[in-house]
Amino acid sequence: MIAISDLANAVKPSATLAAGAKARALKASGITVYDYSLGEPDYTTPAHICAAAEAAMKAGHTHYTAANGIPELRKAVAKYYGQKYGLTCTAEQVLISNGAKHSIHNALAAVCNPGDEVIIPTPYWVSYSDLVAMTGAKVVLVETTAASGFKMTPAQLQAAITPKTKLLMLNSPSNPTGTVYTKAELEALVDVLVPTNVAILSDEIYEHLTFGGVTPTCVATLRPEIRDRVITISGASKGYAMTGWRMGWTVATEPVIKAMGNIQSQQAGCPCSISQYAALAALEGQQECVEEMRVEFEARRDLVCAKLAAMPGITFPKPDGAFYVFFDITAFYGKTVGNITITDSLTFCTAALEQAHVNLVAGVAFGAEGFARMSYASSREQLEKGLEKLAAWLPK
Structure with a gap:
């Protein structure tokens, strides 16, 4: 056995x-x-996105792509962040992966070492702790309450930081609570980290789904002093109803993206070629x-x-x-x-x-x-x- x-x-x-x-x-x-x-x-999945996938197959886009994703899609993601959030980035700062979960795994594997500590506010998406544990890093949970709207305070974050803290994982809008931090609340958390070396992994996969006039915030846009320490994760699954297509992406500094790309090249080879052309149509097509x-x-x-x-x-x-x-x-x-x-x-x-x-x-x-x-x-x-x-x- x-x-x-x-x-x-x-x-x-x-x-x-x-x-x-x-x-x-x-x-x-x-x-x-x-x-x-x-x-x-x-x-x-909306019809025009499915049609783009069919056209991609007919055009012969059924082969391996670059490990980091096709250039057109990486450029489209970079353009999206510039137009929606005012975040200036290049295609070289974008990695396409097989879903946002894959993106998170690649990011953690690229920056975490055994013994590092990763702060996660609770409640948290079920996969976070196991994905962190796979790297040998230690999960540090910070408990929030329903009375606080399931939001971590700056004081709680400050108390959780140690010399071993490598990363803070944030998820807004949140799974499982539906919590959305305001821009001011996120700024207060980021300000705690500015004088430290702690990085942020910001899972923004639900960015298209906010209600009652509430707007999402791209954490990487909040403070220029910490922008190079923010890893932004999102994808096409939730906003475009493309869960089965497995299209996620990461925006980060070029060294982080290169490290993640090396991991992905050995692990998965490349993202699905057909899904990438579908995601390109999602980003560049009508948004109604x-x-x-x-x-x-x-x-x-x-x-x-x-x-x-x-x-x-x-x-x-x-x-x-x-x-x-x-x-x-x-x-x-x-x-x-x-x-x-x-x-x-x-x-x-x-x-x-x-x-x-x-x-x-x-x-x-x-x-x-x-x-x-x-x-x-x-x-x-x-x-x-x-x-x-x-x-x-x-x-x-």
């Missing part, structure tokens, strides 16, 4: 993907399940589809928040972005429903799935016991039906 490595044994399977698999298993048995576990837009999806997600947010707020025992801060609600479920601890006694977020979500057939993700997976995450990336009809099931089940 081949012994499994310590690294593989230490890595946990994705909680969101595991939750989705459980829901699919129930569906396969003929049960109607309202699955709110995955962070994936329910929209089909992005706004149409954003408006609909905002309407879904309002629907879900109104329904959840009417359920006794459920509390949450209203999210300003992404497509998640992260709600407190501790009022139900100690209660027994059927054959399940609810003792934590995992037993709550297990009972909700098995008994109400509503699939949520346990807060413990995001480093925040006592909460559950609901994705509202489903049709309004599906959201209403599932929330009716949840509302009927909770009093039991």
Whole structure:
């Protein structure tokens, strides 16, 4: 028998993907399940983007590309940041990868050494801690609260910094909470880091999804003193409904991009050629589809928040972005429903799935016991039906 490595044994399977698999298993048995576990837009990729992929195939763009991505797409990403955020960068400061998760992995592998410390505010996206651990670096979690809107304060950041701190990971808009830091709040955090050598990995993948007049902030634009220490991650998955195309990108200094490109060249060879031409069409084509999806997600947010707020025992801060609600479920601890006694977020979500057939993700997976995450990336009809099931089940 081949012994499994310590690294593989230490890595946990994705909680969101595991939750989705459980829901699919129930569906396969003929049960109607309202699955709110995955962070994936329910929209089909816009037609003009699909058409660009088809044209790329017909044109013969089916071969390996440069490891860092095709020049046209790298230039388009650089142009996008200049036009949207006023961030001047060149194609040489852009790396195209197989999704934002791949981009984050490459960035961490390029800058973190064993023994380095990486600060992550909780709640955090399930993959962050494992991706950091793969490099041998240590995760330093900073707990935030619902009362603070799940936002880390400058004082908390200052207290977490040690001589070993290499990186701060930020995610705004946030998965799983939908939190969006204001520009002033981000400036206050960045100011803590200016006199240090600590870098920032800013995961901005949900930048197209903000609501109620709230606007996203590109962290790299905040302070010129720290711009060269910011690694910006984003991609086409959320804003353009392109999750399966696996298109992510990084904007950073040329040395960081070169290091990431070297890693990617050995690890994946290059990003998918067809997907790159599709992403190019997404960035350079009409943008009305992005706004149409954003408006609909905002309407879904309002629907879900109104329904959840009417359920006794459920509390949450209203999210300003992404497509998640992260709600407190501790009022139900100690209660027994059927054959399940609810003792934590995992037993709550297990009972909700098995008994109400509503699939949520346990807060413990995001480093925040006592909460559950609901994705509202489903049709309004599906959201209403599932929330009716949840509302009927909770009093039991």
